[in-house]
Amino acid sequence: MPSADSNVLQVVELTKIFRDFWGRESVKALDGLNFDVKRGEVFGLLGPNGSGKTTAVRIILGLLFPTRGAVSLFGHSPQSVEVKKRVGYMPEESHLYLYLNAEETLDFFGRLFRLPAQERRRRTEALIDMVGLQRARKRPVGQYSKGMARRIGLAQSLVNDPDFLILDEPTTGLDPIGTREIKDLILALRKMGKTILLCSHLLGDVEEVCDRICILYGGKQRALGPVRELLVSADVTQIRAPRLEEDAVRKIKDIIRESTGRADPVEVSSPSRPLEDYFLNVVDDARRERLTTAGAEVGTAAASFLGAGRAEPEKLLDELVQAAREPEKAPEPAAQPAAAIPVQRDTIFIEDLVKRGTVPAAEEKAAQKPAAASAPETTVRRGVLDELLVDPHKGSKPDENKAS
């Protein structure tokens, strides 16, 4: 049984060359890609637009065939029907049947997994609740807004309670609440032991949820490793404290200068609240006042059938979602010294990319736009990688919270 293997996905020397009608090479979309995704981890596939992320995902799903190299999913070919039973896929855009409504859509995909009628109904209910589309369940998907369609796209990817979930740009088109929910869901699913491949150029999202990442550029693999290792910058320390008097600040600065023996600038300022936090609060208030909306509502936590059979999923879920909303109490940061959230930066790879002038201007904008909506809830206001991509020169500055 391949489940004994700790690798869910293995990609070896994957190369994809697109040819035109006459068989001439037109695009080399992937060039010698090598990575594996281990059981139970969240793996991020990163890169600017056109770097080959989606091509890689399509090959992994068997929608495209590799020119060279091999992909093995649960130890089998991606074409295998047995493998497909264990995989969930949320594509980059919601390619849904526009004339089916939410219920019919989920029912149809449930049928494809040979689920009995009762089970299909149960899962449809749970998933519609989870993605917050209770009020729109009878409307054809064609009438949905982009974000609502994305939610159904997410729901269909979970209908079989997959072991391996592939999310291609899961947060594009979603409002900040939806984005937050997706991130919470990813963390919850990881806790259930599911494996997730996340494809994104929204670096904030990736930084927050991924264990390991692979960065692609021009179809080539530029970096691969655990996020923390790649991002931690060993030569900077950040201190977070309740509001201090001017005097105390000066004293601390003196102590730091003394201990480091260097006259490097030490910055002290009040951190601003991330926009995401603020936005979520506003919406939470509105919900408390019971305002109704015709669009998507706030979804519930992961549907209860997901990961059923594993240890106390629901209780775990509650805890998790709680934990995800209060990152200070999250288990991993807690391992660090009290109240000191590490500033994780490692600019080597990105700077390398940027210096070569390989990031086109349009892509910079694309990366910049959603940054506000998807900012993580750490003290660092924006994803570090984000910042770096936007302006390479700011990358060397320790913090930019000075303005506030």
Place this chain on the structure above:
Amino acid sequence: MKTRLLSLWYWIIHRLPEVLLGLSVLALAPALVLAALALRTQAATMLPSPGQYWRDTLQDPWSPLAVLTCLLGAGLLIFLLWRNWRLVWAVARKMIIEGLHRKVVLVLLIFFVVLMLSMPFILKTEGSLKSQVQLVLLYSLVLAMVLLSLVAIFLSAASVCSEIEHKQVHITDTKPLPRWQFLLGKWLGVVILCTTALFAMSVAVFLFVMYLARPPDTSHMDRREVAKVAKDYDSLFGEVLVGRKVVPAMLPPDLDAVVDKQMKEFQAKDQLPHGRTQLRSFREALRDAEMGSRLILATGDLYVWRFDGLQPRGGPLYLRFYANADPRVGVAGRWLGMRRKETKDTEGKLHSQFVPVGEVPPPPYGWQGGSQTIVVPATWVEPGGTLFLGFQNLDERRISFAWKQNYTQVMQESASFLTNYYRTVLVLVCHIALLAALGIMAGSLFSFPVASLTVVFFFVVGLIGPWFASFMEPPGMVELTPMQDFLLAAWQSTMGTVLAVMPHFGKYNPLGDLTDGRLVTWAFVASAGAVMLFIKGGAALLIGMYIYARRELARIIV
């Protein structure tokens, strides 16, 4: 109450695919019963002398082969559906919802009903009830076929390639759904949708025709008019709304021997052409000439046709002949029922001789030329089912009878109109299933407009194929060089293969027989099912499945 009705309505809408599936099964179920009855009749004729039966049957092995193909094909299809029903039905169900959602069928039915009801006003007829019913029946069914063919082509082709173009397959294909089952489900969905639509239309046409063929109101007519209307009415039910078995006259038993003898004479004189095609057409020409000369009757000549396989105590017989005589003048002559009489001569040798048993009264101006149908009493049929009919020319002019396409034939009622109609609709279902399979095949390879146009091309070539094939006849008695002869043979075999591969919509068209009151036989239904549904349709689906399973779904080919 109102909400309960509303929820019932939603339930029905939600269950519409299942309802349509049930309806199409219900519509096709009588086929099994009727086919079983037909097989039983066959068995009844076989049992008294099985050896003779099989020798006769294997003379023309195509019919039993077609039945066998149908049985095997249906068995395979049912087996595949039964084994993979959940997935195939999931796809078919969605296909039906898609078709219903696109309102294709609804719009179609409305168009159809409007056009059908207006047909009696549009069509120009000679004025008799018979020709009116005949034309309405023919054109309504042609209309239904054309509309449904287009729906089958566009729905099947569009739904496969638009799912590829709009990337819905990116989700569907990542589910554990084998690709061939995806295509099978699509095909099944289109077939169910079109079959139910076709049956609905056929029922409408049937009811409308029955309404048109209601007994005329004769209360305000004088006696002569009543007689005329009654005759018209009888001919409607005797010649249109009926299933008549067609029995062409047998060729003279000595024909081939005579032709062979002539060939030998030509060979002895070394006057035979060289080359295979030339030789074949030469022999054909000799045969034509011999047969033609026998069918030219001088004054006083009598020619006797033999017909086998009639019912001795069945309904009236309709003799159809084609004579080369001036239709405005007519020919004096008489149609005679004949009986064979064997006599021994003085040396004890057997001689068979024909003696007349009755005469068809001639019309006042003699027998007309051209194609003509007359009624012959069924009592002339001998107990074995054989009928001898003779024509004696009493005119001073010659008269010649046609053979080949217009060879003299006899028709006898052997089935009701309803069963004949039902078999016709079954053949039309085969047409639609083949078109849907072609659409699926094209859709799995090409993108939308190209796919649909490809199937339309197949459709048109299939329609005009037989007409197209007539250009392949070798040119008369022209002497060809060996090279030309080889090229002609190569051209004939290539085009023959191409046309054989194309769908034979023209060849398996039952509408001419139906509207002419001729029997659409089970053998015809079986060969239509075998060729169109199982052999060609199956091949198209298999090709589509092969291509689809091996292509990159995330790329558009053409």
